Amino acid sequence: MSRGLFITLEGLDGSGKTTQIKRLAAWLQRRGLSPIVTRQPGGTATGDSIRALLLDSRSTCLAPMTEMALMFADRAQAIAEVIEPALAAGKIVLCDRFTDSTEAYQGGGRQLGSQLVLDMHHLICGNLQPDLTLLLLPSLAVCLERARHRNDRVAAQSGPDENRFEQEQDAFYRRVWEKYREIAARDTDRIVLIEGNLTIDEVHEQIAEAVAERLITAGHAR
Ligand code: TMP
Numbered sequence: 729m730s731r732g733l734f735i736t737l738e739g740l741d742g743s744g745k746t747t748q749i750k751r752l753a754a755w756l757q758r759r760g761l762s763p764i765v766t767r768q769p770g771g772t773a774t775g776d777s778i779r780a781l782l783l784d785s786r787s788t789c790l791a792p793m794t795e796m797a798l799m800f801a802d803r804a805q806a807i808a809e810v811i812e813p814a815l816a817a818g819k820i821v822l823c824d825r826f827t828d829s830t831e832a833y834q835g836g837g838r839q840l841g842s843q844l845v846l847d848m849h850h851l852i853c854g855n856l857q858p859d860l861t862l863l864l865l866p867s868l869a870v871c872l873e874r875a876r877h878r879n880d881r882v883a884a885q886s887g888p889d890e891n892r893f894e895q896e897q898d899a900f901y902r903r904v905w906e907k908y909r910e911i912a913a914r915d916t917d918r919i920v921l922i923e924g925n926l927t928i929d930e931v932h933e934q935i936a937e938a939v940a941e942r943l944i945t946a947g948h949a950r
Contacts, residue, residue: 737866742874767824792838836907
């Protein structure tokens with residue numbers, strides 16, 4: 729059996745990833761391809777516990793290294809439990825965030841630098857690389873506005889508190905945004921950069937086009 733296809737979605741909070749991953753999953757379903765959809769942090773029972781710890785705004789004083797190590801602990805579990813078995817079974821895996829997020833948020837935002845993150849990725853993740861990464865990068869101003877809006881909505885509900893990152897200052901998000909651009913410029917074969925303030929439909933069209941192309945190259949097209 730041929731190996732599956734590993735597709736990741738990346739972007740700032742408020743970039744529209746969650747909406748787009750749902751649309752992409754439906755698009756694949758209509759083509760008779762049933763993707764495994766997962767996210768990081770989370771996606772396994774262990775990962776959900778790690779996610780709660782990482783995103784809860786009451787987790788104050790997490791050292792940047794602790795934060796990064798927890799992201800990789802979550803990722804190691806997801807690779808072992810979900811991603812590798814699915815790829816080995818020939819499935820398409822759609823993953824909401826992967827190591828590019830750690831490079832952008834901890835490497836860029838927390839200023840730990842790229843090299844440390846890439847070294848950890850080698851060590852902990854066997855340097856597993858996505859076949860395709862869709863990076864959604866609307867303007868920083870739009871991302872911040874959407875994320876803050878979501879913040880207010882979540883605060884008005886009684887669901888889990890996942891606001892720790894959304895409370896960061898604009899300067900943090902500027903560093904994340906710039907690091908994402910740097911990663912996209914470095915890895916043009918793997919990453920499709922979808923920039924600008926596009927509508928949901930326009931972004932979906934660009935995603936569908938990029939995925940269709942990759943499915944043909946990988947021999948998954950139907
Ligand atoms: P999300 O599920 O809404 O995308 O939120 C996850 C948050 O965790 C988001 O603010 C980005 C952050 N994050 C990191 O800082 N580093 C990572 O490696 C990952 C996967 C997420």
